[in-house]
Amino acid sequence: HEFAELARDPAYAHDNLYVDTRPARQLSEEIERTESVTPRDYNRMEGALVGLGRNRDFQRARKGTGKLYRPGVLRETVNHAREELQTALTRFEADANADLAARLHEEFRGCIESYEQAKAHAGALDFLDLLLKARDLVKRDEGVRQSFQHRFKRIFVDEFQDTDPLQAEILLLLGADDPSISDWSLVRPVPGKLFIVGDPKQSIYRFRRADVGIYQHVYQILEAAGAKRVRLRTSFRARPNIQQVVNTAFEPLMSGDPTALQANYVKLEPFRSDPEDQPSVVVLPVPKPYAIQRIANTRIEESLPDAVGAFVGWLIGESGWTVTERAPSKADAQPNVTSLHLASGDSRGAARGKGVPASDALRGGRGPTIQTKTEEHVVPIQARHICLLFRRFVSYENDVTRPYVDALEARGIPHLLVGGRSFHNRSEIETLRAALAAIEWPDDELSVFATLRGTLFAFGDEELLECRQRFGRFHPFRLPKDAPPHLSAIVDALSLLQTLHRSRNHVPVATTISTLLGSTRAHVRFALEHGGEQVLANVLHVAELARRYEADGGISFRGFIDELRDQADDGTAGEAPILEEGSDGVRLMTVHKAKGLEFPVVILADMTAKLQAAAASRYVDPLRQVCAIRLAGCSPFDLVQHEPDELQRDRAEGVRVAYVAATRARDLLVIPAVGDEEREGWIEPMNRAIYPPLEDRRQQIPAP
Structure with a gap:
């Protein structure tokens, strides 16, 4: 109320500061008007105050121009009062959320008890x-x-x-x-x-x-x-130049800080030698990082995947570069x-x-x-030697890997998505899901049509249109009679769907899927697509999901379809299968999946991913047996009190994630960068190693 009174009646009715602080005056008037006729509703007031604190206009209020806001009131006074109110609202929201978090803890206790009872049962x-x-x-x-x-x-x-x-x-x-x-x-x-x-x-x-x-x-x-x-200290994996970049980047960042729980850095010492005719570290420029006026993450995300795809294509087809493959000794x-x-x-x-x-x-x-002896063989770079490492696979429900996959597929480069969460968005899985729906619901003409036109049967539009015009709707139980020879295959396909519908609840779900794939000889068709090994493995994985569904107590074909749809809708689908190590194709993996592995060529992807979350998600004290978790945006008091330390620890772990990523490379490490300025993100720790010191930038230094 005090701020609303202070910010009223500006000298100029369209003053920017007056306009942007209007939400505070409106809330003050609403509270006074409501409380004049009804008792104070504290829950409603809490929500209104939190809403004001989050209001973007009020948060970023323009300061306006002129020394005086109105006669007798300095503009500086109003701006300072707004900042104090914003600080108080932010603190109030944190306190309110902490109180709500404690209440949620009690509300959700029943869920935990139900889960424990279900396990016991x-x-x-x-x-x-x-x-x-x-x-x-x-x-x-x-x-x-x-x-x-x-x-x-x-x-x-x-x-x-x-x-x-x-x-x-x-x-x-x-x-x-x-x-x-x-x-x-x-x-x-x-x-x-x-x-x-x-x-x-x-x-x-x-x-x-x-x-x-x-x-x-x-x-x-x-x-x-x-x-x-x-x-x-000796690293037997990476080339010395890769080790030098890693040492330069991470030695200053891993100081053993006890508050941040950061590790002490141990400098890597070389064992291998660098090749004379090719680099071991490449900085890959982002081709189009600029928006209208400045560098923008959206532009980086739009242009980097294709640049990575083009570089991978060049590595495999034109570079002439080689890598080493490790093999056990002949014993x-x-x-x-x-x-x-x-x-x-x-x-x-x-x-x-x-x-x-x-x-x-x-x-x-x-x-x-x-020590066991290994032998190294020098071979040209192939797709299976390359790994694209990601900090994340999903960002705001969007598949981060999709643009990279598209860039590889556009160049005919085989690839393997290891542990991806986009399993149910793959075209082959959507095709199979439509076929299962056509088997379960023969009256669903859209699913039947999608199945006939999709990869399993692959009928052309002209044939399907002619069949529809001659015999009416597509229905497995209304088979066309006296169909001409060139349409008989469509009749056979509808007959197969009819047979599978009749038997679907009398045989295991996996048997129905296997019969569908075998009768249509879909294995060959899927295997011949781009990234055929992964496509075929994904399709076979659906049969494995069916076996798991029945092993967990599932009893109906329809129930399995519902489960597939639920997984596709909520994004919690099981991971796509991991193919054998010898499979050909560029790997796309998260850093956590790649931990413990090594690759001749590592490309760090998705450079706009954050190094750490903006807010700490949990505080754990094993000695006190306390775990405070952020839930629905609400942080308990323990987490609020320790959030500064937890943010330091999250950042320290982000640095270690980048270290793990960089140390997966044996022969070539590729780091994306924007040449005009250092960018924040998950590969930010590498900046010290790939950018010159600030004082040396924009200097004309001859290339070596």
């Missing part, structure tokens, strides 16, 4: 249940704990940076030297019993409760018990042991075939490290 456990029950068994029963401690003499753990608190607790309880201790933070591991390998720079699973803090906490426990730490059954290192301080005792960048190895005692 089905006799089922989810993955978290398995961890909790295993932990509880080991923690609460000293006899069980002692039995397992005696049974397991040595415990080896790889990728330890991905360990969550429950797994770490189980691990330390199994490795303890005193069965009577049930608190994992107090145990003392048996010397020589635990051997863990991990790289905190690759810790990217905070959403699964695994973070650098757990890694460091366990490390401190083991170190206090006398464990030896061995740093593996079929036995690894060719070339060296044996005792853990007496040799920091380079890494398995050469492992190909893992600098990691930490923690030993509870001394033991050997074995």
